[in-house]
Amino acid sequence: MNPVLKVENLQKYYKTKGAVTKAVDNISFEVQRGEYIGIMGASGSGKTTLLNCISTIDHATAGRIFINSRDVTSLNEKKLARFRREELGFIFQNFNLLDTLNGRDNIALALAINGVEVRNIPRLIEQVAADLEISAILDKYPYEMSGGQQQRIACARAIVTKPSLILADEPTGALDSKSAGMLLDSLSLMNEKKEATILMVTHDAFTASHCKRILFIKDGKIFNEIVRGAKSRKLFFDEIMQVISFLGGDKGHAF
Amino acid sequence: MPSKKVKHTVSSSIFDELAARNVRKSAKNYNIYFFTLMLSVCLFYSFNSVSTQFASLGLEDRLSYLAFSSSILTAFSLIVCCIMGALVVYANRFLLKRRKKEMGIYATLGMERSMLNKLLMKETLRIGVMSLAAGLVMGVFAAQVLSLITAKLAGLSLESYRFMISFKAIILSVVFFGVLFFFVHLFNVRELKKMSLLDMLYAERKNETNQEGKYLRKFMTAVLAAALILGGYAYIYIKADQALASALGVGGLMLIVGTIFFFSSALSVMVVIMKKNKFSYFKGINIFTTSQFASRIKSEGRSGAMISILLFLSLSLTILGPGLGKYVMNGIENATPYDGTIYYALGESETLYSNPMEALRNTGFEIEDVSESYESSWIYQTPAVTSSFLTGDKEEAPDRKQNMEDEPMDYPLAIIGVDDYNRIMALQGVEPVELENDNFAVVYAFPPIEEAVKAFAKNPRALILGERSLSLKENGIYHRALENKNVLVDQGTIIVPQELTEGLTPRNWVLNFNFSGDTKTGNELLYDKWYKANSDSFHLMSAEEVTVSITADNLLMTYLGLYLGITFLITSGAVLALQQLTHSSDNEERYGLLRKLGVSSKDMKRSLSKQLRVHFGMPMFVAIINSAVVIALVFRYFEGFPIRAMAIIIGAGALLVGIVYLVYFITTYLGSRRILKF
Numbered sequence: 001m002n003p004v005l006k007v008e009n010l011q012k013y014y015k016t017k018g019a020v021t022k023a024v025d026n027i028s029f030e031v032q033r034g035e036y037i038g039i040m041g042a043s044g045s046g047k048t049t050l051l052n053c054i055s056t057i058d059h060a061t062a063g064r065i066f067i068n069s070r071d072v073t074s075l076n077e078k079k080l081a082r083f084r085r086e087e088l089g090f091i092f093q094n095f096n097l098l099d100t101l102n103g104r105d106n107i108a109l110a111l112a113i114n115g116v117e118v119r120n121i122p123r124l125i126e127q128v129a130a131d132l133e134i135s136a137i138l139d140k141y142p143y144e145m146s147g148g149q150q151q152r153i154a155c156a157r158a159i160v161t162k163p164s165l166i167l168a169d170e171p172t173g174a175l176d177s178k179s180a181g182m183l184l185d186s187l188s189l190m191n192e193k194k195e196a197t198i199l200m201v202t203h204d205a206f207t208a209s210h211c212k213r214i215l216f217i218k219d220g221k222i223f224n225e226i227v228r229g230a231k232s233r234k235l236f237f238d239e240i241m242q243v244i245s246f247l248g249g250d251k252g253h254a255f
Numbered sequence: 256m257p258s259k260k261v262k263h264t265v266s267s268s269i270f271d272e273l274a275a276r277n278v279r280k281s282a283k284n285y286n287i288y289f290f291t292l293m294l295s296v297c298l299f300y301s302f303n304s305v306s307t308q309f310a311s312l313g314l315e316d317r318l319s320y321l322a323f324s325s326s327i328l329t330a331f332s333l334i335v336c337c338i339m340g341a342l343v344v345y346a347n348r349f350l351l352k353r354r355k356k357e358m359g360i361y362a363t364l365g366m367e368r369s370m371l372n373k374l375l376m377k378e379t380l381r382i383g384v385m386s387l388a389a390g391l392v393m394g395v396f397a398a399q400v401l402s403l404i405t406a407k408l409a410g411l412s413l414e415s416y417r418f419m420i421s422f423k424a425i426i427l428s429v430v431f432f433g434v435l436f437f438f439v440h441l442f443n444v445r446e447l448k449k450m451s452l453l454d455m456l457y458a459e460r461k462n463e464t465n466q467e468g469k470y471l472r473k474f475m476t477a478v479l480a481a482a483l484i485l486g487g488y489a490y491i492y493i494k495a496d497q498a499l500a501s502a503l504g505v506g507g508l509m510l511i512v513g514t515i516f517f518f519s520s521a522l523s524v525m526v527v528i529m530k531k532n533k534f535s536y537f538k539g540i541n542i543f544t545t546s547q548f549a550s551r552i553k554s555e556g557r558s559g560a561m562i563s564i565l566l567f568l569s570l571s572l573t574i575l576g577p578g579l580g581k582y583v584m585n586g587i588e589n590a591t592p593y594d595g596t597i598y599y600a601l602g603e604s605e606t607l608y609s610n611p612m613e614a615l616r617n618t619g620f621e622i623e624d625v626s627e628s629y630e631s632s633w634i635y636q637t638p639a640v641t642s643s644f645l646t647g648d649k650e651e652a653p654d655r656k657q658n659m660e661d662e663p664m665d666y667p668l669a670i671i672g673v674d675d676y677n678r679i680m681a682l683q684g685v686e687p688v689e690l691e692n693d694n695f696a697v698v699y700a701f702p703p704i705e706e707a708v709k710a711f712a713k714n715p716r717a718l719i720l721g722e723r724s725l726s727l728k729e730n731g732i733y734h735r736a737l738e739n740k741n742v743l744v745d746q747g748t749i750i751v752p753q754e755l756t757e758g759l760t761p762r763n764w765v766l767n768f769n770f771s772g773d774t775k776t777g778n779e780l781l782y783d784k785w786y787k788a789n790s791d792s793f794h795l796m797s798a799e800e801v802t803v804s805i806t807a808d809n810l811l812m813t814y815l816g817l818y819l820g821i822t823f824l825i826t827s828g829a830v831l832a833l834q835q836l837t838h839s840s841d842n843e844e845r846y847g848l849l850r851k852l853g854v855s856s857k858d859m860k861r862s863l864s865k866q867l868r869v870h871f872g873m874p875m876f877v878a879i880i881n882s883a884v885v886i887a888l889v890f891r892y893f894e895g896f897p898i899r900a901m902a903i904i905i906g907a908g909a910l911l912v913g914i915v916y917l918v919y920f921i922t923t924y925l926g927s928r929r930i931l932k933f
Contacts, residue, residue: 052453055363056452057363057452057453057456058452058453077368078367078368078369081362081365081366081367081368081370082365082367083365084362084363084364084365085364085365085366086365088363088365090363090364092456096356096359096360096363096456097360098273098357098360099280100273100276100277100279100280101273101276105269105272105273108269109269109273109364110365112269112270113361113365113366113370114365118268118269157364
């Protein structure tokens with residue numbers, strides 16, 4: 001079976017006043033269906049740039065990205081839009097819900113853009129709301145919700161179209177620890193029950209400890225990789241912390 | 256998932272709903288934009304319905320003077336529409352930029368550009384239809400008010416007034432604004448195309464880089480600005496008499512450059528002064544207020560100058576338009592002493608009729624058909640007596656002559672024999688003048704010459720005609736009109752003993768008459784007969800025509816001034832308001848921080864109001880000075896124009912501009928407070 005995501009020799013350079021910054025420097029990896037993968041790194045390590053390239057928001061300088069065996073680096077804009085709505089789901093640090101729409105309509109919009117028939121939309125929303133336990137807040141507007149509630153609506157919006165890959169950029173970054181915990185439970189649930197493939201960028205070890213596999217990035221390169229396997233989350237967390245302290249070297253506050 | 260294979264047959268209902276909500280949200284935050292759109296439709300309709308207003312007021316327009324005026328207004332609507340278009344495109348781009356993130360969300364959800372464009376089109380359509388409908392309703396009522404003003408300007412009673420709706424103006428408005436909104440949509444699409452997805456999602460609102468440390472240069476700029484502006488005024492004033500065009504060109508350029516320099520330095524200088532004054536700098540949240548000004552030094556320079564120039568145009572036009580309108584009416588009471596006047600003017604090529612009355616009859620026009628009471632008279636001239644005889648400004652004349660060679664200022668004066676004068680005056684029921692053999696008298700009709708004539712009366716000169724020397728008759732100055740005239744300017748006419756006219760050159764011949772019956776049928780009969788006759792050498796000036804043509808001129812000047820003036824006004828008001836409102840929403844975080852630091856909302860309100868007062872006040876201040884200079888310059892040429900009328904026009908214009916500007920200021924202040932939540 002083909003991997004859901006395959007990154008090949010990906011490079012992304014920025015030119016600023018003559019100096020070239022290698023934000024992503026020759027990265028290759030694969031993500032299989034049903035995986036829950038975390039990408040960790042300090043700020044400036046290139047992890048968000050990597051995510052932006054994968055999510056087709058940014059263009060790579062060199063290298064190729066295959067999602068479901070399709071090379072996204074070669075798609076034109078119109079095909080990209082179609083690709084995004086059919087294959088990708090997004091979860092952002094700052095939620096990015098439309099504040100003119102309530103929770104239900106925010107989810108419905110994703111379905112409508114996908115061309116789902118109108119009569120099917122309410123059923124799909126009720127189902128995803130029940131799964132993520134957000135039925136009670138569906139009719140609230142974003143400004144009436146807490147950050148955690150908004151992020152869970154965003155999760156529902158990301159998964160309701162059944163994308164091949166869900167991309168999450170620091171999803172707990174703007175949440176308190178309780179909301180973060182609930183959100184991570186939702187993500188795990190999406191991964192285990194709904195078999196969603198999730199790629200999550202984070203710099204928080206606790207958040208990362210919910211993943212099944214973690215790639216560490218430093219200076220645009222993959223530095224290390226650890227797999228949770230059958231380990232308990234606590235043990236996995238300790239392991240992450242070890243890598244982090246190793247990564248940071250003598251700089252204790254690298255993260 | 257089955258939907259993945261489904262061809263794109265999205266029911267558009269959710270997009271309609273989305274468009275509606277987006278519009279509603281923008282309308283809430285930027286109601287000033289919708290208000291301006293509505294106002295411009297209203298303005299457009301009102302001034303394009305002027306011809307319908309004439310009809311509703313029952314104004315006769317036999318020679319299409321009014322139709323001409325109203326078509327000029329319609330032609331200028333094209334300019335107005337372009338200005339409005341620029342405003343709407345600007346405002347729309349502005350609003351679109353603020354929605355970058357929203358556009359980014361749509362794109363990550365997989366909306367194609369074409370869908371995004373369609374969504375924007377739905378929004379534009381909605382805004383367009385809403386503002387057009389509301390504007391037209393407002394316009395229909397505003398047009399009624401305008402008709403009342405028209406009636407007053409035309410001196411009509413409101414008897415025949417009825418509520419009117421101009422379908423022509425409605426269609427024009429719909430077409431013009433339809434095209435405008437179509438262009439807005441095209442611009443939107445183009446703007447959207449320029450944004451990359453990365454831009455949309457992650458572009459943070461950029462702060463301006465602070466320009467501290469360049470204060471010396473800024474001070475130099477400020478000094479240069481002051482020098483340029485003052486120099487510009489001086490140049491215009493000194494050179495205006497000799498070469499008006501180049502004076503306005505060079506002087507105007509100096510003013511514009513000076514204004515731009517002024518705005519690029521004003522805020523910096525103000526910030527330095529505020530910082531120097533340590534006592535007030537550390538008082539309350541003045542540190543914050545100062546930093547707010549400092550953060551906008553760069554952008555303010557460009558937009559401030561533009562807004563100031565727009566305001567200057569607005570103020571000048573709203574005052575000069577009605578001013579010119581009133582000026583062409585000045586002396587109207589003397590414009591129509593008779594029901595009609597027929598002229599026979601002596602052109603160079605034309606043969607001199609020794610008996611014009613006979614010649615007129617030969618054209619097929621019988622004066623007896625329309626009138627039983629008529630009198631005719633020759634009017635003479637001689638190169639020896641010119642306008643400087645009365646005005647006495649010989650010393651100024653050669654100076655002007657140099658630059659206006661085609662138009663010498665020294666005309667021969669009109670001269671009339673006393674018997675002729677008395678005959679045509681008798682038709683007006685005026686008592687005859689008795690003139691001794693060695694006397695002359697002066698008659699003038701219109702205010703521009705009044706002062707000169709009065710000065711002449713105090714200090715009269717002798718009139719030399721051939722061998723004879725005449726002196727001014729005691730109290731020999733008369734304020735009377737000899738004929739119907741639609742240009743209310745004259746040089747004065749000399750009345751001499753009848754026998755002296757034999758040595759003079761005939762200048763023109765007038766036939767004054769009053770209708771036998773009532774005016775309406777009289778005019779109908781007159782024009783019927785006149786057009787049937789072959790009277791090319793003669794010119795008819797009926798009282799009706801004079802009134803209508805002067806009224807048409809007055810209305811044209813007044814309305815054109817107001818129309819363009821208000822357009823510039825709401826343009827500058829809207830641009831300024833939008834800038835300040837977005838500035839406020841950019842600063843939400845800063846104010847939130849202040850609140851967390853424990854600053855009271857009273858202090859924040861004070862800081863906000865101070866910032867807005869400066870941003871609104873500075874362009875207005877410069878505009879007032881600039882327009883005061885220009886208005887004074889123009890009014891200087893309005894000879895014989897009563898000071899009271901001038902004061903009323905300046906006051907009314909300034910009040911109108913002031914009130915609308917104030918509305919924009921208050922709305923911006925309240926809107927900013929809502930955005931900043933205090």
